[in-house]
Amino acid sequence: MKKKIAILGASGYTGAELVRLIATHPGFEIAALTGERKAGQPMAAVFPFLRHMDLPDLVRIDEVDFAAIDLAFCALPHATSQTVIKDLPRDLRIIDLSADFRLRAPAAYEKWYGKPHAAPEIQREAVYGLTEFYREEISTARLVAGTGCNAAAGQYALRPLIAAGVVDLDDIILDLKCGVSGAGRALKENLLHAELSEGTQPYAVGGTHRHLGEFDQEFSLIAGREVQVQFTPHLLPMNRGILATAWLKGDARQIHAVLSQAYCAESFLQVLPFGTVPSTHDVRGSNFVHIGVVGDRRPGRAMVVAALDNLTKGSSGQALQNANLMMGFDEGMGLMAPPVFP
């Protein structure tokens, strides 16, 4: 029998992406979709691309019968998520796609998000959702915290290298190129087509992007010492995709060997032949990550480049992969569709 799921916050891009992916998943059935401001509307009115599907109308969260739900995806805005999850049944299994439960330490949360956490006791229980590195914990978790999309891209490029000690931990630079859907369906001037197409600029400069909190937490944990990377994202005229260019000090061949070894058994993590670089075009709409390693003319310098789709592997695809683990399904179920190119 299919597992019944609810998607809270189904009127945003990550919520819609979950519906898209679950549409062809044999093990899940969408039992409830919520959207506070759009409650009462059919999903086809909010996302006409889902018109052909037989979906429940959007309702308010308090209208959902959670007793009939096996798993809830929470695709609500940051800060809202923690106040909603606090009041959900304590035995409901939840995958949260917001930033609210990614940082384990209350102080870290407060530092990066500017106020105390509203549900610190739940915060402690959350498992960090980077599937390939937290499989065991995720499969038994009650609450999984989906990672930041930039945080996912950077970690796929770097975690095995930090663990293996093959790069200089004090000199990691992450220059990210990001598609606009990562900012959500938000009415902001800088997200307008007229402001964005045919040009690029950095944002969240100066070491202020909140995904740094995730990098700090995870990389320091792996290294057993404090690691602080330099990271600045750039907004690109493309809807989907993150290209993470990591500038590193280390031996490029060794780096390639470590990544190849670490990911050789992973379905979704594809390490390219040495010297080959990925393109976001080649992962669009899919759960795959392409990772390339190149050296430099100067020995001891290397570049690792990782490409993923922020809405899929960086968010909703990752969430579904985790849901598969939590429900005992094959981890890749419903996620093997190739990218859409061109």
Place this chain on the structure above:
Amino acid sequence: MKKKIAILGASGYTGAELVRLIATHPGFEIAALTGERKAGQPMAAVFPFLRHMDLPDLVRIDEVDFAAIDLAFCALPHATSQTVIKDLPRDLRIIDLSADFRLRAPAAYEKWYGKPHAAPEIQREAVYGLTEFYREEISTARLVAGTGCNAAAGQYALRPLIAAGVVDLDDIILDLKCGVSGAGRALKENLLHAELSEGTQPYAVGGTHRHLGEFDQEFSLIAGREVQVQFTPHLLPMNRGILATAWLKGDARQIHAVLSQAYCAESFLQVLPFGTVPSTHDVRGSNFVHIGVVGDRRPGRAMVVAALDNLTKGSSGQALQNANLMMGFDEGMGLMAPPVFP
């Protein structure tokens, strides 16, 4: 047991789209991929987005053992296709995605393509591949001729209206807005990003576009008299998608009723509520067609707008839908994935 298929001409966009769709199809197995100029290369070198798949390397057509093939998709260039198919085993079932077998009359072929057909005897045997209107013939056909992508878009908007006699047959205007992948992976100056992005222009003007041959053939057949539409496509800065705007004389409500009735049982053809118009965004990467009907302030004038993805429903998705029929599978198998938005 899975049916074994070959894709001839797998190094182009429609070939790659076939691979993408078949990747999650439970009934087909890709047994051979050909590409004359790229023979010997792995598919991942030609289309890195397919890197994660376990695919046969590209070979030359003469290297394929067609005895082991249940069905061949022929995604070769126009004119090449007829010379290749002529020499394939006469009992091999084939779906041709080129323009070579769309026109039944040798004279019509010669008129629109500028030279006599190289395989007129096979031309006669081909079934026109617009699935919803040729289901029976397709299911038993040996050779199915996939339609032009523009021709598909226009016909979905118009066939039921012509059959029902609810529009003025002498005054049908089709103004199409077309994505660039319809032109294939061709090295032409006007297909460069720098020439194409951020602007638009008409092409194949003056009643010269070859898909007019298909419109003439089909619409005249339905109407039982000669019908010649006016049709001009415009090239838009988008990779996928065709928006067909049909300017018609007829009663808009009646037109809507006829289309709704005609397509009410069709999985892939979605008629929108009266007065609502479709967007190519909402069908991208999928096999769905969205069709809208609006009236005008002047009574007796109407606009029908159809949106589809040229590579999917306009070409490779249509081909797979036909393959399902030919192999006795459920018609929608492997084709129900929602569009990719945004």
Place this chain on the structure above:
Amino acid sequence: MKKKIAILGASGYTGAELVRLIATHPGFEIAALTGERKAGQPMAAVFPFLRHMDLPDLVRIDEVDFAAIDLAFCALPHATSQTVIKDLPRDLRIIDLSADFRLRAPAAYEKWYGKPHAAPEIQREAVYGLTEFYREEISTARLVAGTGCNAAAGQYALRPLIAAGVVDLDDIILDLKCGVSGAGRALKENLLHAELSEGTQPYAVGGTHRHLGEFDQEFSLIAGREVQVQFTPHLLPMNRGILATAWLKGDARQIHAVLSQAYCAESFLQVLPFGTVPSTHDVRGSNFVHIGVVGDRRPGRAMVVAALDNLTKGSSGQALQNANLMMGFDEGMGLMAPPVFP
């Protein structure tokens, strides 16, 4: 001595485009820029691309000393414009870029804009700003009403044809392809990059677009009888540009001759050789209009295609051209810069 100008509503795209064009104009000096919500800010904060210019800060309209102003451009939102202009000095020469003074008849205004005009006495005095057809009136006008951008594109394609009686007046179809800047710097979901890029759809369907009021007014005046065209715009993933495809009944060669004759002395209106069609790429950022005429395989059918930049010739460039006339400058002064390609 330079003429002193004020730009009211300089925080929108048409206001900024005026600044861009005037930057290299030898006869005008920008004396005041207004923006109610952004009053007090330097222009560089609102439009960083103007950073290198020495411009006055934005102020509120009531802070402008209009006694020192020779000409005011009014780039305010529709409806706001009429209430502001009503209270400006009655001897101030004004070019309004909004829709407020385009329709001469109060009833027509009320019909298309849904409420009575707030300044009907001024409405009567306004001259319609389509330069090439209202030169004399514009040069002596106190108040010039800039045309709608779509209205300009359609009229350049059609006015001489209607005047010459060479097309069927009851069967004019205008299928427009429009860039997104025509919608202004507005925070609307459908203007987001993620919603707009890589796709297209019609809008303002069913004969509801307000620029129809201008077409009705002007074409009926020219024809000496009521003329109602069918017109629907489509939103394209491009920032600038309108391509107006006019589907006509008439002799294509005759149509070409009439347009060539009508525009042979016009600097900005370029009629292409017969059978050649324009591209919005080729007018981007400029005041030029490219117009092409093609026949059809069916005699008596023709297509006229006009391309212009909505922000330049469709709005701010037109306004500057009119300002040149009003101030006694050469009409093309500051407007001869070629388009920006690619």
Place this chain on the structure above:
Amino acid sequence: MKKKIAILGASGYTGAELVRLIATHPGFEIAALTGERKAGQPMAAVFPFLRHMDLPDLVRIDEVDFAAIDLAFCALPHATSQTVIKDLPRDLRIIDLSADFRLRAPAAYEKWYGKPHAAPEIQREAVYGLTEFYREEISTARLVAGTGCNAAAGQYALRPLIAAGVVDLDDIILDLKCGVSGAGRALKENLLHAELSEGTQPYAVGGTHRHLGEFDQEFSLIAGREVQVQFTPHLLPMNRGILATAWLKGDARQIHAVLSQAYCAESFLQVLPFGTVPSTHDVRGSNFVHIGVVGDRRPGRAMVVAALDNLTKGSSGQALQNANLMMGFDEGMGLMAPPVFP
């Protein structure tokens, strides 16, 4: 009297950009345009956006009467340029936009371009064309070698910092985001719209990009020691623009002070307020460079970001600025038009 100029290689993007800029330049007159393969054609056939201009037809180089030419712009492909210039009159003043004369040392040329220089004696005489740093030499030069567009972007960000010794010379990383017109009007698969739009990837990885030869030459000269930066460009879905993100070790405030001081008298080089970053949107189509400096949460780390238009300041605008110097005109003549936004 106007100076007569010739543009050799006017059928490419940099040649067309020269025509665009010179169109409104009061001191220059275009006397000859060449294009070997397109000789005999009017410029309007090759670049319809220049249709309104009264330009000479394209001719072959050997048809040009160089005795009547005051200055020749050479916008020919790399390698071709040196063989052509070798045979031009030795007293003709030339600005070369190719890569052929950028490197002074024959060994450096051979290293980066893979074969010996065909005109080493002329190579020695060429002056490097980065205007703000070679003004004196340029004004009296016979042959000026325009810089690489990426090389220009990187040098504007870095030269004053290297000269002042305020950054670690052994740890300079340049991560560039580049528009596609930098690759020219070349028929390459990776430049097609379908391959390029909506995604990004690095290219010329591993310290292999030829503009590194320019960086090495110039930075080592300034520093008085060998300096080798790490530099990798990324191809973005935009036609114009380069965003150079320089990752540096140094004090961000000091870096900002040095750049502000160095460029305070420069018309085209705009240093933004500390902590503000530029966008390529804000320089498109113009000769301006916007430069921003930000610190990092880690002291002693900084990011300098420079934005310019590769076709204008990175190539043809730079060439015109140098031409102004060579002909004794005001350096900014014809170059003060603001960027085109949006």
